[in-house]
């Protein structure tokens with residue numbers, strides 16, 4: 001029986017553990033996690049902070065007890081401090097402060113990512129929070145309960161910062177959203193889309209400070225202002241959302257790393273060292289849009305990589321399909337979804353890029369309850385291969401993006417979409433579907 005050690009039991013680790021325990025009952029699995037909880041859905045933080053859901057109980061889908069019931073050995077609040085990759089032993093300190101060593105035949109690293117902390121003066125002041133763990137959500141919520149907290153700065157207008165800004169505003173506080181980029185969601189959407197999101201945020205009361213760099217936090221013990229390259233703003237609280245870095249602490253000196261420090265893995269999730277696998281936010285992904293190794297930290301990728309690693313570890317060969325980085329966001333009812341590369345990202349990656357875009361009502365004009373939809377498809381000018389797509393509307397349009405995800409994975413060209421069989425029913429869409437129209441009008 002193979003001894004399998006898993007370090008980290010959040011989304012990636014939980015998927016790996018459940019796959020092994022459900023499919024390979026003879027495996028001896030030991031799971032370590034330094035946290036006291038697992039499987040917290042961070043996507044629920046903003047919904048809970050903004051009081052769009054009542055409590056956090058539904059935000060967990062697994063527990064240490066689930067693994068124990070499936071005969072795994074589980075050590076929670078146990079921090080792995082080092083790994084002897086030659087002797088195949090991991091060394092931990094358990095909950096009670098005891099040293100624990102565990103041998104392995106196969107090791108899965110699922111140590112995830114850590115919030116990037118800006119190295120600026122005042123970062124250690126009280127009432128400055130990051131957003132990652134359940135514990136962070138609790139602290140942010142407690143702080144917002146204080147009536148003296150009236151103005152909150154959110155640093156970073158990526159998807160987490162934008163969601164938290166909405167949540168803070170919904171709590172009746174002033175939300176000031178800062179980003180060095182001159183638009184929100186700049187990594188996921190081109191300007192045609194982000195200008196609508198910026199308008200949507202501003203219309204609903206979020207104060208936008210885009211194209212503005214925070215350089216200092218000021219205060220006595222507690223933060224009381226943020227200083228930017230354009231001014232100084234009194235605030236009572238700061239929420240940091242400037243991104244995540246792979247947590248490579250345990251293997252950074254022994255394993256091959258990607259440019260951002262993530263463990264470099266192949267499509268079987270194998271690292272550069274035999275019998276050592278890495279999954280989730282601590283590892284690279286294969287981007288089908290780029291046709292190259294990349295880094296995209298998402299729970300969806302984490303879960304799939306956990307399943308792939310689990311089967312390979314247990315002797316069933318399985319390769320990842322690669323990923324497109326499909327993502328979505330819904331702010332004050334405005335829905336945006338994207339997959340693959342934006343036009344800007346594709347250009348930066350060296351593609352000769354073309355794009356086609358189209359805007360129309362979702363349903364025929366005779367249907368009253370109806371909103372506009374925007375679509376943009378990005379493709380390679382030389383090969384015509386689809387590289388990315390973005391769709392936005394107050395309508396529920398999210399499912400359409402999955403087709404583009406598959407198209408990118410399968411290297412479909414823009415021309416294949418022109419006469420694709422797309423159904424029509426006025427309850428759902430128009431006879432000249434916006435996907436067809438965007439494809440037909442492509443250069």
Ligand SMILES: Cc1cc2nc3c(=O)[nH]c(=O)nc-3n(C[C@H](O)[C@H](O)[C@H](O)COP(=O)(O)OP(=O)(O)OC[C@H]3O[C@@H](n4cnc5c(N)ncnc54)[C@H](O)[C@@H]3O)c2cc1C
Pocket residue numbers: 007008009010011012013032033034035038041042043044045046078079080081110111112113114131132133160247250279280281282297298299300301302
């Ligand atoms: C606010 C927020 C909202 C998000 N929303 C979405 C969303 O809507 N959709 C989406 O797809 N993704 C979303 N994400 C991203 C998603 O949460 C991450 O991609 C996902 O958590 C990655 O899972 P992971 O298991 O690889 O890593 P992590 O979640 O980082 O887990 C790593 C685990 O390893 C443990 N660990 C680390 N080091 C050690 C050690 N030395 N010893 C023992 N244990 C250790 C940690 O305690 C932790 O439990 C969101 C993230 C946040 C923060």
